[in-house]
Amino acid sequence: xxxxxxxxxxxxxxxxxxxxxxxxxxxxxxxxxxxxxxxxxxxxxxxxxxxxxxxxxxxxxxxxxxxxxxxxxxxxxxxxxxxxxxxxxxxxxxxxxxxxxxxxxxxxxxxxxxxxxxxxxxxxxxxxxxxxxxxxxxxxxxxxxxxxxxxxxxxxxxxxxxxxxxxxxxxxxxxxxxxxxxxxxxxxxxxxxxxxxxxxxxxxxxxxxxxxxxxxxxxxxxxxxxxxxxxxxxxxxxxxxxxxxxxxxxxxxxxxxxxxxxxxxxxxxxxxxxxxxxxxxxxxxxxxxxxxxxxxxxxxxxxxxxxxxxxxxxxxxxxxxxxxxxxxxxxxxxxxxxxxxxxxxxxxxxxxxxxxxxxxxxxxxxxxxxxxxxxxxxxxxxxxxxxxxxxxxxxxxxxxxxxxxxxxxxxxxxxxxxxxxxxxxxxxxxxxxxxxxxxxxxxxxxxxxxxxxxx
Amino acid sequence: xxxxxxxxxxxxxxxxxxxxxxxxxxxxxxxxxxxxxxxxxxxxxxxxxxxxxxxxxxxxxxxxxxxxxxxxxxxxxxxxxxxxxxxxxxxxxxxxxxxxxxxxxxxxxxxxxxxxxxxxxxxxxxxxxxxxxxxxxxxxxxxxxxxxxxxxxxxxxxxxxxxxxxxxxxxxxxxxxxxxxxxxxxxxxxxxxxxxxxxxxxxxxxxxxxxxxxxxxxxxxxxxxxxxxxxxxxxxxxxxxxxxxxxxxxxxxxxxxxxxxxxxxxxxxxxxxxxxxxxxxxxxxxxxxxxxxxxxx
Numbered sequence: 222x223x224x225x226x227x228x229x230x231x232x233x234x235x236x237x238x239x240x241x242x243x244x245x246x247x248x249x250x251x252x253x254x255x256x257x258x259x260x261x262x263x264x265x266x267x268x269x270x271x272x273x274x275x276x277x278x279x280x281x282x283x284x285x286x287x288x289x290x291x292x293x294x295x296x297x298x299x300x301x302x303x304x305x306x307x308x309x310x311x312x313x314x315x316x317x318x319x320x321x322x323x324x325x326x327x328x329x330x331x332x333x334x335x336x337x338x339x340x341x342x343x344x345x346x347x348x349x350x351x352x353x354x355x356x357x358x359x360x361x362x363x364x365x366x367x368x369x370x371x372x373x374x375x376x377x378x379x380x381x382x383x384x385x386x387x388x389x390x391x392x393x394x395x396x397x398x399x400x401x402x403x404x405x406x407x408x409x410x411x412x413x414x415x416x417x418x419x420x421x422x423x424x425x426x427x428x429x430x431x432x433x434x435x436x437x438x439x440x441x442x443x444x445x446x447x448x449x450x451x452x453x454x455x456x457x458x459x460x461x462x463x464x465x466x467x468x469x470x471x472x473x474x475x476x477x478x479x480x481x482x483x484x485x486x487x488x489x490x491x492x493x494x495x496x497x498x499x500x501x502x503x504x505x506x507x508x509x510x511x512x513x514x515x516x517x518x519x520x521x522x523x524x525x526x527x528x529x530x531x532x533x534x535x536x537x538x539x540x541x542x543x544x545x546x547x548x549x550x551x552x553x554x555x556x557x558x559x560x561x562x563x564x565x566x567x568x569x570x571x572x573x574x575x576x577x578x579x580x581x582x583x584x585x586x587x588x589x590x591x592x593x594x595x596x597x598x599x600x601x602x603x604x605x606x607x608x609x610x611x612x613x614x615x616x617x618x619x620x621x622x623x624x625x626x627x628x629x630x631x632x633x634x635x636x637x638x639x640x641x642x643x644x645x646x647x648x649x650x651x652x653x654x655x656x657x658x659x660x661x662x663x664x665x666x667x668x669x670x671x672x673x674x675x676x
Numbered sequence: 677x678x679x680x681x682x683x684x685x686x687x688x689x690x691x692x693x694x695x696x697x698x699x700x701x702x703x704x705x706x707x708x709x710x711x712x713x714x715x716x717x718x719x720x721x722x723x724x725x726x727x728x729x730x731x732x733x734x735x736x737x738x739x740x741x742x743x744x745x746x747x748x749x750x751x752x753x754x755x756x757x758x759x760x761x762x763x764x765x766x767x768x769x770x771x772x773x774x775x776x777x778x779x780x781x782x783x784x785x786x787x788x789x790x791x792x793x794x795x796x797x798x799x800x801x802x803x804x805x806x807x808x809x810x811x812x813x814x815x816x817x818x819x820x821x822x823x824x825x826x827x828x829x830x831x832x833x834x835x836x837x838x839x840x841x842x843x844x845x846x847x848x849x850x851x852x853x854x855x856x857x858x859x860x861x862x863x864x865x866x867x868x869x870x871x872x873x874x875x876x877x878x879x880x881x882x883x884x885x886x887x888x889x890x891x892x893x894x895x896x897x898x899x900x901x902x903x904x905x906x907x908x909x910x911x912x913x914x915x916x917x918x919x920x921x922x923x924x925x926x927x928x929x930x931x932x933x934x935x936x937x938x939x940x941x942x943x944x945x946x947x948x949x950x951x952x953x954x955x956x957x958x959x960x961x962x963x964x965x966x967x968x969x970x971x972x973x
Binding site: 313482511 | 921
C-alpha cells in the first residue's frame with residue numbers, strides 16, 4: 222500500500238506548513254498600516270525609486286524612527302492602483318508617486334492633501350529652491366501646492382557628437398525639426414546598423430504621444446482649442462504627425478512601432494542610433510560609468526518649428542492621500558526624499574549620475590554633480606526652465622500640459638489614437654486615416670466639456 | 677527525408693483495417709519519439725530561455741539579436757533576493773504559500789464531501805447542482821472586482837491575506853467539485869456494495885475502499901488548486917498592499933518603464949515558478965494517473 226504514502230506525506234506537510242505559517246505574525250493578516258511610526262508608500266518602479274528604497278532604512282528610519290513600507294509597481298499598474306486607492310480614499314497608503322499630470326486633477330477631487338502648511342513650517346525644505354515650472358505644475362486650481370517633485374525632466378535632443386563630427390555635420394544649438402530631419406538623413410547608416418534618429422513609436426499616451434505631442438505643439442497644432450473644438454485632423458496636427466511618421470519610417474530605428482523609452486535607450490547605448498529626442502533624464506543613463514557612449518554624446522534643446530521652445534515637463538512627485546491618518550510622518554518622508562540633502566546622499570553613496578535631479582536649482586550649483594553631469598546639466602536645466610505648461614503651443618489651451626492635456630480623459634483618448642499612429646509608423650495605415658479616427662474620439666471628449674461649460 | 681516516406685504507408689495501411697492496436701514497429705516508434713521530444717522541446721524553449729536570461733547581465737539580456745553566450749552572473753538573483761537593496765521577496769513568497777496552501781486545504785475539505793454527494797450517493801437533481809457550481813465561474817472575476825474591493829474596504833479586510841484565502845477558495849471550489857466528482861464517479865458501485873456486504877461502515881469504506889482509488893484524483897485536484905492560487909495576480913494586485921502582497925505582485929514590481937529589467941524579471945519568474953515545479957514533480961506519478969482517470973470519461 223505504498224501508493225498513499227506520498228500524498229499522505231504531502232498532506233501532512235501542507236498542514237504543518239499552514240499551521241506554521243499561520244502561527245507566525247509579521248506578514249499576511251492583521252490590519253495594514255502598522256504602528257503610528259509606519260507609513261505606506263505606493264510608488265512606480267523607476268531606478269530612482271529603487272535607489273530610494275535602498276537608502277531608506279539606514280538614512281531615514283534610523284534618524285526619524287519612521288518605518289516606510291514600499292509597494293513598487295510598473296507604471297501602468299501603479300496608475301491603476303493609485304486611482305483605485307485614492308478615488309475610494311481607502312487610506313491604505315499615506316504617500317504615492319503622482320505626476321504633474323494627475324496632481325491638478327486629484328487636487329480638484331480633493332483626493333490629496335495640500336502641502337502649503339507643511340512647507341511653510343519646514344524652513345529647511347526650502348521650497349524656493351524647487352524649480353518654478355515644477356512648483357506651478359504641482360499646484361491645484363486653487364493655487365495651493367499638492368505635490369513635491371522627486372525628480373523632474375524635460376525633453377531634449379541627444380546626439381552622438383563623435384559620429385556627427387566624423388561626418389562633418391554640425392548640430393545647431395537650437396535646431397529646427399527640418400534641420401534634425403536633414404541631419405538624420407545624412408548620418409543614417411553611417412555606421413553599420415546605425416539609424417539616423419530614434420523616436421518612440423510604441424502605442425501609449427506616455428509613449429509615442431509624449432514626444433509627438435511636443436512636435437504637434439511646435440508645428441502649431443493642438444488637441445483642443447480653448448473652447449473645446451477638437452483639432453486632431455487639423456492641417457497643423459496632420460503635418461506634424463506626417464513629419465514624425467515619415468522621419469521615423471525613413472531614418473528611424475528598427476522596430477520603431479514597438480520602441481518606447483527603454484528600447485530607444487538600448488538603441489543609443491548600443492550604437493544603433495545617432496540621435497534621440499526624448500526625456501532629459503535619459504542622459505544620466507547615457508553618461509553612466511558603464512555606458513559605452515559615455516562622453517560621446519552632445520545635448521541640445523528640443524527641436525522647434527513655430528515656437529521658441531518645445532520641451533515637455535514631467536515630474537514624478539510625492540502626494541499625501543487625504544484619508545491618511547499619518548500626514549505628519551508622510552510629510553517628514555517627503556521632505557527627506559525631495560530634499561537637497563537626499564541628492565547629496567545619493568551622490569555620495571551611489572554615484573552622482575544617479576541623483577534624482579531636475580527639480581532643484583541648487584543641484585545645478587553643486588560642483589560634485591556638475592563634475593559628473595557637465596555634459597547635460599546645463600541643457601537639462603535650460604529645458605525645464607523654458608517649459609511652460611500654461612503656454613505650450615501657439616494658441617490658448619483649455620487645460621494645462623505640454624506633452625498631455627491635463628484632463629482625466631486624456632490617457633484613454635491619446636492611447637487609442639496612438640494605436641493608429643503606431644500602425645501608421647508600421648505602414649499598416651495612413652496618417653490621414655489615423656487622425657480622422659482620432660478626431661472622432663477627441664470630439665466625444667470635447668462634446669462632454671462643451672456641454673458642461675454651457676450649463 | 678526518406679524516413680518520412682517510410683512512415684506514411686505504415687500509418688495508412690493500419691487505420692482503414694481498424695485492427696486492434698499492436699505494438700508499433702520500432703522505426704515509426706522511434707520517429708514518434710523524436711517528434712514527441714521535438715514538440716516537448718519547443719514547449720520548454722521559452723522556459724529554458726527564461727532560465728538562461730536570468731543568469732545574464734541586464735545589458736546582455738537586452739541585446740538584439742540575443743547574446744546566447746554572454747557570461748553568466750547571479751546579479752539577477754542577487755537583485756531578486758534583495759542583496760543590498762533593502763527589499764526581500766520572503767514576505768511575499770510566504771504570503772503566496774499561505775494563501776495557496778490554506779485555500780487548497782479548505783477547498784479539498786469542502787469539495788470532497790460535496791463531490792461524494794454528487795456521485796456516490798447523489799442528491800436529488802444533482803445535475804442542477806453541478807450546473808449551479810459551474811455557473812459561479814461564468815461571471816468573469818474582473819466584473820466582481822469593484823464590489824469585492826469596496827466590500828474589502830468597508831470590512832477592513834484590504835491588504836489581509838485571509839481575504840485572499842477566502843476568495844481563492846471560492847474561485848477554486850467549483851473546479852475542485854467538478855474534478856472530484858468525476859474521480860469519485862470512477863469508483864465502481866460493485867466495490868462499495870461488496871464492502872457493505874462485508875459489514876464495512878461508512879468511515880471504513882471511505883478509508884479503505886474509496887480513498888485508495890481517488891487519491892490520485894485528490895492529488896491532481898489539489899495541485900490544480902495550488903497552481904491557480906499561486907499564480908493569481910488580478911485579485912492579489914487589487915486587494916493587497918504593503919503587508920499581504922503575494923509573489924506574482926512582487927514579481928511584476930520588477931518591470932520598469934525606465935531602464936533594464938529583463939534579467940531580474942527572469943530570475944524572479946524562475947524562483948516564483950519553482951514551488952509549482954517542485955509540487956508538480958513530487959506529485960507526478962499520482963498526477964498522471966489522476967489526470968488520465970478524468971480524461972477517459
